[in-house]
Amino acid sequence: xxxxxxxxxxxxxxxxxxxxxxxxxxxxxxxxxxxxxxxxxxxxxxxxxxxxxxxxxxxxxxxxxxxxxxxxxxxxxxxxxxxxxxxxxxxxxxxxxxxxxxxxxxxxxxxxxxxxxxxxxxxxxxxxxxxxxxxxxxxxxxxxxxxxxxxxxxxxxxxxxxxxxxxxxxxxxxxxxxxxxxxxxxxxxxxxxxxxxxxxxxxxxxxxxxxxxxxxxxxxxxxxxxxxxxxxxxxxxxxxxxxxxxxxxxxxxxxxxxxxxxxxxxxxxxxxxxxxxxxxxxxxxxxxxxxxxxxxxxxxxxxxxxxxxxxxxxxxxxxxxxxxxxxxxxxxxxxxxxxxx
Amino acid sequence: xxxxxxxxxxxxxxxxxxxxxxxxxxxxxxxxxxxxxxxxxxxxxxxxxxxxxxxxxxxxxxxxxxxxxxxxxxxxxxxxxxxxxxxxxxxxxxxxxxxxxxxxxxxxxxxxxxxxxxxxxxxxxxxxxxxxxxxxxxxxxxxxxxxxxxxxxxxxxxxxxxxxxxxxxxxxxxxxxxxxxxxxxxxxxxxxxxxxxxxxxxxxxxxxxxxxxxxxxxxxxxxxxxxxxxxxxxxxxxxxxxxxxxxxxxxxxxxxxxxxxxxxxxxx
Numbered sequence: 269x270x271x272x273x274x275x276x277x278x279x280x281x282x283x284x285x286x287x288x289x290x291x292x293x294x295x296x297x298x299x300x301x302x303x304x305x306x307x308x309x310x311x312x313x314x315x316x317x318x319x320x321x322x323x324x325x326x327x328x329x330x331x332x333x334x335x336x337x338x339x340x341x342x343x344x345x346x347x348x349x350x351x352x353x354x355x356x357x358x359x360x361x362x363x364x365x366x367x368x369x370x371x372x373x374x375x376x377x378x379x380x381x382x383x384x385x386x387x388x389x390x391x392x393x394x395x396x397x398x399x400x401x402x403x404x405x406x407x408x409x410x411x412x413x414x415x416x417x418x419x420x421x422x423x424x425x426x427x428x429x430x431x432x433x434x435x436x437x438x439x440x441x442x443x444x445x446x447x448x449x450x451x452x453x454x455x456x457x458x459x460x461x462x463x464x465x466x467x468x469x470x471x472x473x474x475x476x477x478x479x480x481x482x483x484x485x486x487x488x489x490x491x492x493x494x495x496x497x498x499x500x501x502x503x504x505x506x507x508x509x510x511x512x513x514x515x516x517x518x519x520x521x522x523x524x525x526x527x528x529x530x531x532x533x534x535x536x537x538x539x540x541x542x543x544x545x546x547x548x549x550x551x552x553x554x555x556x557x558x559x560x561x562x563x564x565x566x567x568x569x570x571x572x573x574x575x576x577x578x579x580x581x582x583x584x585x586x587x588x589x590x591x592x593x594x595x596x597x598x599x600x601x602x603x604x605x606x607x608x609x
Numbered sequence: 610x611x612x613x614x615x616x617x618x619x620x621x622x623x624x625x626x627x628x629x630x631x632x633x634x635x636x637x638x639x640x641x642x643x644x645x646x647x648x649x650x651x652x653x654x655x656x657x658x659x660x661x662x663x664x665x666x667x668x669x670x671x672x673x674x675x676x677x678x679x680x681x682x683x684x685x686x687x688x689x690x691x692x693x694x695x696x697x698x699x700x701x702x703x704x705x706x707x708x709x710x711x712x713x714x715x716x717x718x719x720x721x722x723x724x725x726x727x728x729x730x731x732x733x734x735x736x737x738x739x740x741x742x743x744x745x746x747x748x749x750x751x752x753x754x755x756x757x758x759x760x761x762x763x764x765x766x767x768x769x770x771x772x773x774x775x776x777x778x779x780x781x782x783x784x785x786x787x788x789x790x791x792x793x794x795x796x797x798x799x800x801x802x803x804x805x806x807x808x809x810x811x812x813x814x815x816x817x818x819x820x821x822x823x824x825x826x827x828x829x830x831x832x833x834x835x836x837x838x839x840x841x842x843x844x845x846x847x848x849x850x851x852x853x854x855x856x857x858x859x860x861x862x863x864x865x866x867x868x869x870x871x872x873x874x875x876x877x
Contacts (some may be wrong), residue, residue: 270742271733277707277746278724362699486720493715495704499695502664504768505688505716550704 281551288547292560296344299567303340304332306575339465342529343570343583344563345473346462347536349526351562352484354537355544355554356519359491360512361424364598367538368407368523371428374537375435376406377527382439382457386446396472396528403524406431407516459584460533462570469529476525484518487511488553533569534584535591536562542594565590613640614675614690614771614804616661621670623653623660630656631828633670638772638821643798643805645819647812649849653828654808655696658776661806662693674772688716692770696777698761700749706760707745710735713767735766739793755786762793773797775807779814787811791818816840817863824848840864 304316311328318325319332354367368374380402384390390398410431414424439457456463490511493501502508523537543565544557569586616638623631630653638644646654659665661672663679672679679687692713700709713735714728736742739759744752749760758778765773778794779787795818797803809815815822816836824831824839826848832839841864845853851868858865 270737270745271729273742273745274707274733274736275729277705278711278729281705281708362701489715489718489720493712495699495701496709496712497695497697497699499659499664499693500698502684503662503688503693503695504713505685507684545702550701550708 281549285548285552288557289560292557292564296560296564296567299564299571300340300344303343303567303571304336306571307331307336334466338467338470339462339570340567342465342470342473343462343566345470345477346526346530346533347540347563347566348559349473349477349522349562350533350536350566351540351544352481352555352559353519353523353526354539354562355541355558356484356491356515357537358541359554360494360515362495362497363422363425364538364542365425365595366428367541368519369532369535369537370432370595371410371425372406372430372432372435373403373410373428373520373523374527374532375432375439377403377524378457378532379435379439379442381528381531382442386442392468393472396525399528400521400524403520403527404517406435407520411516456531456582458531459582459588460527460531461582461584462530462566463582465530473525473529476522480518480521483514484522485555487515487518488555491515491555492553531584533566534588535595536565536587539587539591539594540565542598615640615673616691616772616804616806617673618657618661619671619673621657621660621672622668623656623665624668625656629668629828631660634828634830636823636830636833638804638806640804641798641802642820643795643818644807644821644823645815646806646808646823646825647810647815647848648825648831652825652848654825655776657825658693658774658806658808659695662691662774663687664693685716688768688770690770691772691774692765692768693774694761694765694776694778696780700757702750704749705745706741706747706749706752706763707732707736709749709760710741710745710763710767713764716768731767731769735763738766738797739763754781755783755789758782758786758790759793762790766797771802772804772806775805777808777810780810787814794818812840812845812866813858816865817858817861837864840866 301313305311305313309327309331311332315325315328316332319328319337354369357366357368357371358364377399381395381399384395384398388394410424410428414427443457490501490506493504493506494511498508540558540562541554544554544561548554548557565587566583569590570583573581573583573586618634618636621631621634622629634657646657648654656665660667661679663672663682666680674682674687674691679691710732711728714731717728736745739762741756741759741763744756744760749757752760762778765775775794779790782790791814794805794807798805819836821834822836822839823833824844831848832844840855842853842855845851845855845866853869854867855864856867857863
């Protein structure tokens with residue numbers, strides 16, 4: 269009798285999990301298509317399809333093929349990376365505040381990318397490499413500084429916030445040295461933007477996802493166990509140190525590649541995990557749902573930024589407006605109850 | 610069914626940083642029995658338990674399960690034989706009881722392997738054994754302390770290990786829930802032959818429920834054996850620095866310790 273109840277409730281939850289994934293994927297496809305169709309000139313789906321197939325369509329080949337397609341694709345992929353990387357840190361440290369954009373990892377990648385472009389004049393690949401190394405470096409520094417008989421989430425978060433502030437001012441300084449840069453380019457490294465997205469920028473993100481995504485997903489179950497606390501997870505057969513190292517390297521890599529391509533799109537890493545947790549519940553791993561939420565967030569925020577107002581805003585401004593109130597809410601709630609993800 | 614796994618500790622030293630917590634400790638956990646570890650605060654009870662389940666690497670010495678060093682065994686293989694319920698496990702927000710219990714199946718699952726019928730059977734059996742089946746779809750956040758503790762034990766049961774270590778499973782529970790949890794562990798020991806090792810605060814509960822009592826003082830073994838031979842007035846003085854009178858519990862025939870404080874004691 270209990271067995272039947274156990275099976276039926278498990279099947280119900282698995283269905284719900286699959287349904288949520290399907291729904292999110294459908295919404296992403298919808299937002300992606302809208303991004304391709306909408307603009308100063310509207311193009312029909314058949315025109316867009318012909319562009320994707322490689323045919324030359326007057327007007328659409330350039331506007332869709334060279335502007336909208338890379339932009340929407342980069343939006344979805346970078347959003348996926350931010351969501352995945354964010355929820356990984358939040359789960360591992362069991363604190364929704366422990367998101368990479370709060371604890372300095374995206375700030376590190378962003379400062380390094382700005383430095384590489386403005387001071388060193390590096391190419392696209394050089395910038396990505398620089399950003400990933402800096403992101404990892406910051407992750408290691410924050411981790412080591414907060415290590416004392418194990419890492420406590422709160423201590424790591426406070427140290428991370430301090431380091432993020434230092435790195436952000438470094439970015440601001442580097443940008444002030446870039447006299448020839450226009451404002452739009454500068455804003456990209458402060459809040460993140462998809463303006464001028466190209467296939468050349470998108471490719472490294474694709475490669476990062478193909479290489480590091482599977483590494484992270486292979487650790488999904490171990491991360492899922494870490495939610496129960498380090499001791500419980502270890503007692504259930506999780507190798508803590510190995511899991512942490514693999515997960516940190518993979519997540520930081522994804523975040524750094526995405527940041528190098530788009531700048532630090534504010535709060536996407538921070539928001540995606542908690543939103544995914546709200547809709548999925550405890551039924552399964554949050555990694556893929558959070559990635560999908562991230563992709564959807566960036567696509568929708570970019571649409572809002574481009575078309576909802578008289579002025580075009582970079583995507584990071586929109587996600588920042590969405591994320592900041594949630595951060596405040598979370599700080600108030602954590603203060604009250606010391607909550608976890 | 611009786612589990613015959615041997616768990617022994619030989620010349621084990623443990624510590625954190627500069628601090629030594631356990632020093633050259635030797636002990637044998639009797640297979641198929643209930644063992645309780647008692648001692649004063651900070652005497653190293655929890656540290657010992659953590660090391661026995663490979664959460665803390667020894668400085669010197671070994672923890673041996675069936676003659677193999679636990680710190681060298683593959684993590685999942687160990688977790689199929691030996692389970693640990695830590696003192697304060699964390700329930701993720703909103704997790705349901707059956708989800709939480711299901712996570713105890715982790716060591717039996719491989720990467721990408723699907724949930725098996727054995728997993729369902731183990732979860733159902735764990736829910737039944739802990740009388741938590743009717744809570745299965747409830748959120749763990751909503752449960753009372755006693756219910757929550759039973760759910761955590763159910764998770765450890767779903768792990769289906771022959772050896773189960775528990776770090777103060779009765780802390781924060783009122784007396785009726787303490788008895789309920791200890792009765793449950795006794796059932797488990799009798800029905801499945803599970804070897805139970807638990808750290809307990811309450812000496813009298815330990816003496817009543819344990820077949821084998823281990824008293825630690827300052828990181829060293831003070832005494833080990835049958836509760837009636839271990840729990841003596843001398844032992845209480847040496848381990849806790851407390852004067853006491855030990856009588857025979859009329860309800861169980863086990864030793865019962867009555868503390869002699871500075872007040873409210875009528876001269877014998």
